[in-house]
């Protein structure tokens with residue numbers, strides 16, 4: 762029996778490989794349709810300033826954008842923001858950007874805010890923002906160099922310049938929060954909502 766009970770598959774409005782993997786591993790049938798929004802423009806024009814509000818708004822706008830082009834379909838949008846000592850970080854640009862992120866996060870605790878939204882026909886049906894606390898150990902310049910040599914381009918594919926389930930684990934002394942939130946998709950609240958709408962057979 763299929764896990765997803767609707768005749769038409771879910772739509773994930775995300776190009777994020779890890780989000781696609783998490784949904785696939787949960788047994789959900791879905792299509793991937795990237796959102797056609799400029800995240801920085803949406804963030805700036807929203808006037809929002811907190812990491813959680815920004816993650817929620819961007820997740821909703823990504824899902825809304827795709828849902829308006831996909832009548833009748835349930836569309837999931839997600840976004841993750843990183844906040845450290847009041848500063849907001851976006852995805853690093855290239856190796857130099859990733860090194861700068863790691864120097865700024867070294868020896869400090871940062872918060873990852875992961876927002877998820879479900880929208881149908883342009884109407885938001887669900888929203889959740891989950892937070893994880895990540896304490897990075899002190900990183901020497903040598904450690905940053907060795908890590909970036911080993912991580913390669915993957916280091917600039919996520920907001921904190923790390924993939925926790927891969928080499929990123931070497932960077933941390935303490936992790937507090939839900940694994941899926943850290944990877945960028947609060948899966949448990951999302952599945953609880955879909956189940957409440959009788960959209961899942963589990």
Ligand SMILES: Nc1nc2c(ncn2[C@H]2C[C@H](O)[C@@H](COP(=O)(O)OP(=O)(O)OP(=O)(O)O)O2)c(=O)[nH]1
Nearest residue numbers: 775776777779840841919920923924925943944945
């Ligand atoms: N594999 C992995 N990916 C992570 C981790 N932490 C964050 N990420 C990824 C999830 C997202 O793809 C990305 C956060 O950036 P965004 O929320 O803007 O999403 P992205 O631009 O990748 O895709 P989207 O906007 O959804 O099309 O970082 C991690 O620990 N492991």
